[in-house]
Amino acid sequence: MRPRDRWMLAGGRWSQGTGEDAFTITDPATGEPLGVVAVSTPADVGAAMAAARDAAPRWAATAPAGRGAALHAAAHAVEERMDELAALVTAEMGKPSGDALGGVEAGIATLRRHAELGPLHGGRGLRGGRDATDFSVREPRGVIAVLTPWNDPVAVACDLIGAAVVTGNTVVHKPSERTPHTGAMLAELLAGCLPDGVLNMVTGGVGTGEALAGHADADVVAHVGSTAAGRRVAELAFHTGAKTLLENGACDPLVVDADVDAGWAAEQAAAGCFANAGQGPASVERVYVHEAVSEAFLGALADRARNLRTGPGADMSTELGPLVDERHRDHVRQHVEKAIADGARPLTGAKVPDGPGSFYPATVLAGCTDRMPIMAGEVCGPVASVRTVASFEQALKAARRSRRGLAATVLTRDMAHVQAAWRTLNTGTVDINAVFGGAADPGRAVAHGFGHGPELLDELTTVKSVHVHTVIP
Incomplete structure (x- = not known):
C-alpha cells in the first residue's frame, strides 16, 4: 500500500510532497489499515507557506461580499458530499455515524455563518475635528497556519479556515495525523471554491506541525489540541513574532x-x-x-x-x-x-x-x-x-x-x-440545565484568544486607524 499523490496542496496543485516518509492509518473499530499517508517535509511546508504568501495580496483585495460568496459556495460543496465526509470521520476516528454527520453539519453551518458575518465585519467611524475624517478599518493579518485536532475534525477546521478566508487571509492547514483522509477531502472541497493559494494543506505529525508553527511566514498560528502541544506551538511562534490563537486541554x-x-x-x-x-x-x-x-x-x-x-x-x-x-x-x-x-x-x-x-x-x-x-x-x-x-x-x-x-x-x-x-x-x-446546545458562542480558548463566533473574526484581523485631514493650506 503506497501513499496516494494528493496529500499536499500548494498553490492549487496537489502532490505527494518531496519526502519519502509515510505512516499508516488504521480503522479504530477493527485495527485494519485504511491507507498510507505521506509526511510533508519542512521544504513542503515552505512551499505551501510561499503559495499562501503569494496569494495573500490578491485575496485581501477581493471584495468582502466576494469572499462571502466563495465561502457560501464552499459550504454547498461540503453539503453535497457530507455523507461521504462523515463516513471518513467514522472510519478514521470511530465516531458513531450519527455523531459524525452532526459534526459535518456543524461545520457547514459554521461556514455559512462566517460567510454572512464576514462582509459585515467592518470598522467604525471615530469622532475627530470638523475639518477631518477619522475612522478605523479591519484588515486581514496575512497568512494563517491552522493546526486542527482529530476529535471533531470537520467542525473545528471549518470554523478556523472559514473565519480566516472570509476576513481576507490565506491559510496553510495541517489536519491531525489521526484524521488525514478527512482533512484532505475537506481541503479538496473548500479549495475548489477558492482561488489557487488561498487554502493550502500539509500532512504529518509533530515534525510537520512544528515546521508549520515555527515558519517565519506565519502571521497567526491557530492550534486546537493538547496543552503540551499548545505550549510548544506558543514557544515556536514566540520566536517568529506570530500571533497565537490556542484552544488547549479542556477539563x-x-x-x-x-x-x-x-x-x-x-x-x-x-x-x-x-x-x-x-x-x-x-x-x-x-x-x-x-x-x-x-x-x-x-x-x-x-x-x-x-x-x-x-x-x-x-x-x-x-x-x-x-x-x-x-x-x-x-x-x-x-x-x-x-x-x-x-x-x-x-x-x-x-x-x-x-x-x-x-x-x-x-x-x-x-x-x-x-x-x-x-x-x-x-x-x-x-x-x-x-x-x-x-x-x-x-x-x-x-x-x-x-x-x-x-x-x-x-x-x-x-x-x-x-x-x-x-x-x-x-x-x-x-x-x-443542559450539557450541550445554545447559540454559537465565543468560547474560551484556554491558553489564548477566542476560538468561535464573531470574536474569532476579530482575532484574525488587525485594526488600522485612518486620519484624513481635509483642509490643505
Whole structure:
C-alpha cells in the first residue's frame, strides 16, 4: 500500500510532497489499515507557506461580499458530499455515524455563518475635528497556519479556515495525523471554491506541525489540541513574532445540585461524559454531585453507562464507538488505573475489553478527589469521574479550580444558584440545565484568544486607524 499523490496542496496543485516518509492509518473499530499517508517535509511546508504568501495580496483585495460568496459556495460543496465526509470521520476516528454527520453539519453551518458575518465585519467611524475624517478599518493579518485536532475534525477546521478566508487571509492547514483522509477531502472541497493559494494543506505529525508553527511566514498560528502541544506551538511562534490563537486541554466540570431529579441529571452527565466516547472538545471530564442526591445519581449513571450500545461507529445503532486508536486507549486506561489506585471506586467499566479495535467501556468512578490526576488532567475518554460534595458552594469552588475549561454545566432549580454559577465559573460558556446546545458562542480558548463566533473574526484581523485631514493650506 503506497501513499496516494494528493496529500499536499500548494498553490492549487496537489502532490505527494518531496519526502519519502509515510505512516499508516488504521480503522479504530477493527485495527485494519485504511491507507498510507505521506509526511510533508519542512521544504513542503515552505512551499505551501510561499503559495499562501503569494496569494495573500490578491485575496485581501477581493471584495468582502466576494469572499462571502466563495465561502457560501464552499459550504454547498461540503453539503453535497457530507455523507461521504462523515463516513471518513467514522472510519478514521470511530465516531458513531450519527455523531459524525452532526459534526459535518456543524461545520457547514459554521461556514455559512462566517460567510454572512464576514462582509459585515467592518470598522467604525471615530469622532475627530470638523475639518477631518477619522475612522478605523479591519484588515486581514496575512497568512494563517491552522493546526486542527482529530476529535471533531470537520467542525473545528471549518470554523478556523472559514473565519480566516472570509476576513481576507490565506491559510496553510495541517489536519491531525489521526484524521488525514478527512482533512484532505475537506481541503479538496473548500479549495475548489477558492482561488489557487488561498487554502493550502500539509500532512504529518509533530515534525510537520512544528515546521508549520515555527515558519517565519506565519502571521497567526491557530492550534486546537493538547496543552503540551499548545505550549510548544506558543514557544515556536514566540520566536517568529506570530500571533497565537490556542484552544488547549479542556477539563470541563458538571455540577449537580441537591434539588434536581437524579435520573434526569444522570442522563445529562452520560451525554456529557460518553458522547463521542468522551473525546469531544467540550466533553465533561469531572462531575461534582451534592451528597443529597449522590447515591441515586451514581446508581442511575452507572446503569446508563452499562446499557450504552457499544460497537463500530458505522453501525447506526452504536452509542459508544471505539477510541481513536490504541495509543489513546492506553492513555485513558492509565488515568483510570491511577485513580483506582488512589482510592476511586469503579462502579462500572474500567477494564479493556477483549477483541479487536480500540474500544474502552463507559466507566463511572465514585469517590474521586481533586488531588487525583483524572480530575485535573486531559483524559478525553468515556469516563465519568465523580466527587461528592457537601454544598453547592463547595461544588462551585472545586469546579473553578482548574484553569482549563471551555464550558461548565450546572444542573439546578435554584435561580440564586444559577446567578452564582455563571458569575463564578471561569469558563467561556456556562450551560444551565443542559450539557450541550445554545447559540454559537465565543468560547474560551484556554491558553489564548477566542476560538468561535464573531470574536474569532476579530482575532484574525488587525485594526488600522485612518486620519484624513481635509483642509490643505
